Amino acid sequence: MRLSLPVLARLFVLALLVVFLVRPDWFEPVLKPLTQNNAPAIYNQGSLLMLTLEHLRIVFIATLAATLVALALAILVTRPAGAEFLPLSRSLVNVGQTFPPVAVLALAVPAIGFGEKPTLIALFLYGLLPIFENALTGLTNLPSAVVEAARGVGMNERQRLLKVELPLALPVILAGIRLSVVISLATATIGSTVAAKTLGEVIIAGLISNNLAFVLQGGLIVGALAVLIYDGLSAVERMLARRMGQAGK
Amino acid sequence: MIEIENITKRYGEVEVVSDVSFVVQPRTITVIVGTSGSGKTTLLRMINRLVEPTSGVIKLDGRDNRAVPAYELRRHIGYAIQGHGLFPHRTVAQNIATVPVLLGWEKDRIDARVNELLSLFQLDPATFGPRYPHELSGGQQQRVGVARALAAEPNVLLMDEPFGALDPVIRAKAQEDLLAIQKRFGTTIILVTHDMEEAIHLGNRIAVMDEGRLIQYATPAEILAKPATPFVETLIGTGDRPFRLLSLNEIREAVEPGTAEGEALPASATQRDALAELLWSGREALPVEADGKPIGRVTVEGLIRRAARPA
Numbered sequence: 380m381r382l383s384l385p386v387l388a389r390l391f392v393l394a395l396l397v398v399f400l401v402r403p404d405w406f407e408p409v410l411k412p413l414t415q416n417n418a419p420a421i422y423n424q425g426s427l428l429m430l431t432l433e434h435l436r437i438v439f440i441a442t443l444a445a446t447l448v449a450l451a452l453a454i455l456v457t458r459p460a461g462a463e464f465l466p467l468s469r470s471l472v473n474v475g476q477t478f479p480p481v482a483v484l485a486l487a488v489p490a491i492g493f494g495e496k497p498t499l500i501a502l503f504l505y506g507l508l509p510i511f512e513n514a515l516t517g518l519t520n521l522p523s524a525v526v527e528a529a530r531g532v533g534m535n536e537r538q539r540l541l542k543v544e545l546p547l548a549l550p551v552i553l554a555g556i557r558l559s560v561v562i563s564l565a566t567a568t569i570g571s572t573v574a575a576k577t578l579g580e581v582i583i584a585g586l587i588s589n590n591l592a593f594v595l596q597g598g599l600i601v602g603a604l605a606v607l608i609y610d611g612l613s614a615v616e617r618m619l620a621r622r623m624g625q626a627g628k
Numbered sequence: 629m630i631e632i633e634n635i636t637k638r639y640g641e642v643e644v645v646s647d648v649s650f651v652v653q654p655r656t657i658t659v660i661v662g663t664s665g666s667g668k669t670t671l672l673r674m675i676n677r678l679v680e681p682t683s684g685v686i687k688l689d690g691r692d693n694r695a696v697p698a699y700e701l702r703r704h705i706g707y708a709i710q711g712h713g714l715f716p717h718r719t720v721a722q723n724i725a726t727v728p729v730l731l732g733w734e735k736d737r738i739d740a741r742v743n744e745l746l747s748l749f750q751l752d753p754a755t756f757g758p759r760y761p762h763e764l765s766g767g768q769q770q771r772v773g774v775a776r777a778l779a780a781e782p783n784v785l786l787m788d789e790p791f792g793a794l795d796p797v798i799r800a801k802a803q804e805d806l807l808a809i810q811k812r813f814g815t816t817i818i819l820v821t822h823d824m825e826e827a828i829h830l831g832n833r834i835a836v837m838d839e840g841r842l843i844q845y846a847t848p849a850e851i852l853a854k855p856a857t858p859f860v861e862t863l864i865g866t867g868d869r870p871f872r873l874l875s876l877n878e879i880r881e882a883v884e885p886g887t888a889e890g891e892a893l894p895a896s897a898t899q900r901d902a903l904a905e906l907l908w909s910g911r912e913a914l915p916v917e918a919d920g921k922p923i924g925r926v927t928v929e930g931l932i933r934r935a936a937r938p939a
């Protein structure tokens with residue numbers, strides 16, 4: 380890949396993020412002016428690095444589960460045998476998106492207790508819709524000549540799905556996963572209200588103690604992660620699309 | 629041999645193909661001609677069971693085409709369509725190898741076959757094999773589409789308007805290639821087109837369809853001489869009829885003894901080409917040669933006699 384300016388900018392953000400997570404104390408002078416009454420400028424109730432890794436782990440697990448379920452549903456309803464389940468799947472997935480994650484947390488805690496489980500459920504439900512809708516779009520808008528050819532050369536249904544339909548729909552499916560990941564990265568912060576170990580802990584601690592430095596560092600880490608992951612996945616999509624001769628955006 | 633027996637296809641109340649029967653002889657090219665909506669594509673797609681008939685039987689070499697699962701059947705029947713339908717995420721070589729891979733051929737055999745076909749279609753295997761379809765021109769994509777259809781050495785090749793998207797120059801070249809390949813492999817080809825000119829040029833026999841019915845099934849010469857209905861006559865285009873008749877035969881058959889001035893034509897040129905050359909150069913006769921030796925001449929008068937409606 381060419382080292383163009385946008386690429387350099389992202390590498391710089393990544394480097395800055397890594398340095399901040401490994402040696403947050405180096406940034407103390409920068410954040411100190413944002414604190415009052417000699418409050419600590421760097422989050423001191425846990426390691427920022429550990430919280431970030433925990434945050435990423437929760438998002439990863441929730442998105443993986445959402446991807447598996449949404450993709451399986453999309454494949455099912457695009458087969459002739461499963462077509463009648465399309466309206467039902469759509470409403471199920473839509474409910475997941477309409478229900479605010481906070482409400483899901485509130486409902487889940489009495490049932491399964493505090494910790495990361497309610498957060499995982501909330502993120503999972505919230506992440507289903509973009510992946511499902513994109514997979515549906517990708518699998519139903521395939522070029523008709525190619526689908527026809529896949530039947531014409533004698534591929535059976537499974538071979539058509541695995542060798543032609545899924546690979547061709549992959550860029551669109553990936554776009555859905557990317558949206559879902561970014562939404563989950565931001566939404567995971569509220570998981571800390573029910574004691575999940577996420578970067579929300581830093582932000583909430585800042586809000587409680589009126590410490591702007593905490594709020595800012597929690598928010599910036601989440602923001603930087605979201606931008607980097609979003610751009611990384613976009614680059615993969617573009618690479619796939621270019622290989623297939625579709626104009627990259 | 630392909631036997632189409634009383635094939636009917638209905639979608640709800642609409643009958644798209646009505647009781648069509650005809651027999652395609654092995655190692656020939658049969659062209660199905662018709663306007664859009666005539667049921668010609670539906671009929672073609674019933675041969676490899678992309679569409680299942682409502683009633684009737686299609687037999688390939690005496691065997692009902694429903695004797696094996698549809699996808700198995702299709703692996704042994706080549707299928708090329710307009711707009712080529714190449715898999716955009718696979719290289720040219722992978723595209724051509726599709727059916728051999730499905731059939732479980734050994735890798736060496738597949739590679740050899742892919743290289744053979746690419747060379748046959750004048751595409752250098754080392755250059756074009758690793759490319760993706762979108763990196764090729766329209767004509768090259770079309771050739772790869774036909775190469776893919778022929779990859780597993782099928783006895784039967786079905787083609788649905790294969791040259792429809794090509795410009796006239798490349799289309800003429802593709803038609804010549806197809807004739808050469810048919811001669812080489814002896815494949816039985818059934819080709820669908822709406823272009824009567826193409827049908828007359830390529831077909832050993834022509835099946836004319838209109839509104840789901842088979843109107844006429846005959847050799848190009850018969851179709852030109854005795855169109856069964858006014859519709860067939862319209863398809864032929866009466867203005868071009870004598871020239872199309874001339875285009876069916878080589879000048880070899882029209883050679884008269886004697887000599888003539890000017891540039892010679894090869895005996896394999898069509899009679900239409902010879903007449904065009906005569907009219908254009910203002911000559912009464914021109915010499916004909918075979919293998920570089922003069923064998924006689926053709927005259928305007930002689931060709932005009934041959935262009936008249938056969939008795």
